[in-house]
Amino acid sequence: MAEVKKGSISRRDFIKGTGLAVGGAAISSSVLAVACGKPATPTVVNPGAGENTTTTVTKFLCPYDNQSFDTLAALKAHLDSAHMGATVQASELTKFTLNGTPVAIKIKEHWTLNWVIREVFMMTGGTKVSCDEGICGMCTVIMDGKAVLSCIVLAVECEGKTITTPEGLQDPKTGELHPVQKGFIQEHGWQCGYCATGNIMTAKAFLDKNPNPTTDDVRQALSNNLCLCGAYEHIQLSVLEAAKLMRGG
């Protein structure tokens, strides 16, 4: 559903509204079923209507072709006629917890978790994609406490799971960085940085189980995460520093 504030579109508006709808355009109608909280009420502030006057207008964008409709029914009718009935039933939704928030989405069978994170939820900054075939580790997320390669985990496997991405590592109340994030900053654990979030997620899952590792433990644990800039030694130092911080400094 689109949420548009004419004249002042915030980042939140963009992501929740237009951005998501456009993302949906790339991946079919799943946007309709994204359940990240209550549906927002779109608002248009009409500056021409006089001072202190606000007009609320609800618009529904087709995720395929960006056509705008005034009612959900009209949009559904459009989807039925133009896009072969792309609406969904609740029973068809895949439900899991993403960074602490329950979500439910309509997926296609061949979608990977990486595709869902990046193209459905539009969280392209944290969970990267590179090889897209399980080699490089740059797409690593944590699923039920284990580091997994999101590019080779199918979305259907996520039913009932708890998934954490780099966006979910910070303290939700204070915004304070997780010790693993701090460790990577302090010890310069990257060069170009594209592998950094994947390394951090692998390290987080590893350190949760092994809080006092040796350098060789770290090398072994992160052996599936490529760093094409070859910053491996500082990545190892970063994980060791993170372990120290997690133990209380």
Add this chain to the structure above:
Amino acid sequence: MVDLYVPTFGVGPYKVIGTRKPSPTAADRVTGKAMYAADFRLPGMLFARSLHCPHAHAKVLSMDTSAAEALPGVKLVMNYFNFPKVFIEPEIYHAGEEVAAVVAVDIDTADKALLLIKVEYEKLPWVGDMIEAQKPGAPMVLKDTKSNMRITTGGFFSELNAAGLWGKRVTQEIRGFGDVEVGFKESDVIVEVKDIRHAMTKGPAAHGLGLTTDYTRSEANKLVTFYTDSKGLYADRNKFAAILGTPIGKARLISPYASGLWGGVMLGVGNRRERSGPISAWASYTLGKPVWHHFNMHEEEVRSCYKCIQANIKIGFKSDGKMVAWEGYYLDESGNQDGSAEGSCERSTPMLAYNRHARHCKLTAGRVASNRLIVGDYVGYGTLHGQFCAEVAMDYAAEALKIDPVELRKINCMQKGGFDAHWNTALAECSAEGHRECLDAVSATTNWKTKWGGWDSIKGKTGVIRHGIGVAIKTHTGGGWAGTAMLCKMFPDGSFELVTSLGDSGQNRPQGELMAAAEVLGLPYERGTIMRGSTDHPYSIMLGGSTGTWNHGFATWEAAMNVRKQVLGLGAELFTPVPTDLNLLDMDQGGVFLKSDPTNKKTYTNVFARLASRVDANGKGTFENRAGSFEVAGYAYRRAPEGLIIPREKGAAIWELDLDTETGEITNLQCSTSDNMGRAVNPPVIENQQTQGAHHGGGWALWTDKTWDPTTGRDLTYNWIYEYPATHMDVAVKMHIVEIFGDKSNPWGATAASEGQPNPHGAAISNAIYNAAGIRMKQSPFTPWKILEALGKV
């Protein structure tokens, strides 16, 4: 107190330079806020996918796109016949070149449509190997040529002056100086090594998954924005603007995060048939929507770079190890474009690295075309390969002379007091020292003398697993072919900002520039911000290493110094009496103060308030900066002197390994690497560069074996399983930073930590293999099969 009004070239003490500051974008990197080119999603975005030619050399005769165009969701099908500016010509020169593109509402639809395109090709003769391409009767790769091989020209020097510099340079097909025939007659020992080959495949970029163009078609503001991973933003902007017929000023390139080492980092530079950008640009222009031209990793590989250099090297020495003459013949595989880097081989010869004693040098260098992907690398640009060939040959020489290979290099490497084989007096500003100190550093840490054990020790090694140790040096220079513009601003709250389009690489990457400005301004590093990563910012060469060490270094220093002088000048007026010399003043986080009385401090709020008051009777500001009390700004553009090859990277590496003589496998790899950094601006940045060099250089020598299908010319090694990069488990690296202050390559005495980093490692590994098992590996990669062949076991 350091006088900051002249560059100090590393002679501190400094407050910020030399400390370990984090990247200014560190928090974004670890929280998922760092958006790379492939991470942008724009409203209404469409998706382009490419069809690739399956033949190594062919001509597209016709194309039936009707079925693809009829597929629901397809918006546009592009090929040479409807977009000749994008596809340039119907002829294809290597397997994998793009012949068509589909733009659709999603990637799945675009991929389906590609399968519906029918192409009629005329297959043409091809040659996919630089050795085969040299043979008589080989198919011609490039049009209107009679040979795939072409000797290129370089500088031949004469008239050595008293300053140790050549007075005359003539461009001709032989590079060098002196007379090698005379030199070889004077030599006691002559070593000749033929057919040395080093191939390197850079592999795909981790984040190079495409390029997005957003063309806003309003008549009032025809603005086209490219989201790219390119490091050649300005060159690419000119190219794309020319293709679209758009004024350059209406084209913006955004590349907030990019690395320097992988993939097609410069889309428009040196790659005349680069089509990904033009496809995205023209599709966006035609359809009026943002278009992401998406590559998967295998397609990204097609864009990545490969290069092989083949060399014959002959070196003459006196019996005491002093080099007399060097003759080299270098051929550089240039792929299907006539642009390459064979000239870079000269930097590992007496033309630079070994210019201490040798007075005779003759280099012949050329290019060999082949029907392989666009060949050119942006790591070392040929110095990597030349150095491998040189350092393998030097190990042969050390054995022939019965001299410790570390000592042979120390005898002959460039150093202070030697003569210089280049022609520009400005080069003398850059230190020639460092190789010897770096060799000492890695020798000490590895206990070289004992572990190497002398030339006869090789014969005594028995058993299945044999330990070996080898050494090589690194040398690299960057050309001063472009400059850097830097804008520095300071604000009334004591914070500051740099604005430039600097990339994120090398010793002078963004934190290095912020540290430099903080040092000049006396402000905390953490109070600084750097705006960069797009053509919206002042021009920069983008590279923070190599040439950027000079350009960025001096531009930042000068811009920040401009601000410092203005702020101190304003602050001076607040003191009674007004100081007559700004050198009497200093500034820090709290404000401007007298050096003689730091407690007498004027806050920046008061200092900046002077700006607003400095208005003459006509209402015009009398001060250089008229921005009221908002900011003080300084701008500088600096470009290295014409012809200056700067700055010299100097270092050394020693590798140890275990070689399994039954399987040919090499394990337990340990690398000790060192660099003369002049002054290390930010040590962890250099350490990361060093480990990069070790992992890359080692990986290219050991594992990345590029293979093409001999029947079709198609790339068979298209991902990181085949092109195996080093991992945490493969190599352990010890880093050593050697600091020798006074190098004038940079205001802080810094030298480059950049492209030359991988240079020594392949040869050091080759030499370690010889030390382990007595086999000379002079052609990389050193696969188990090749090692078993050398051992006579297969």
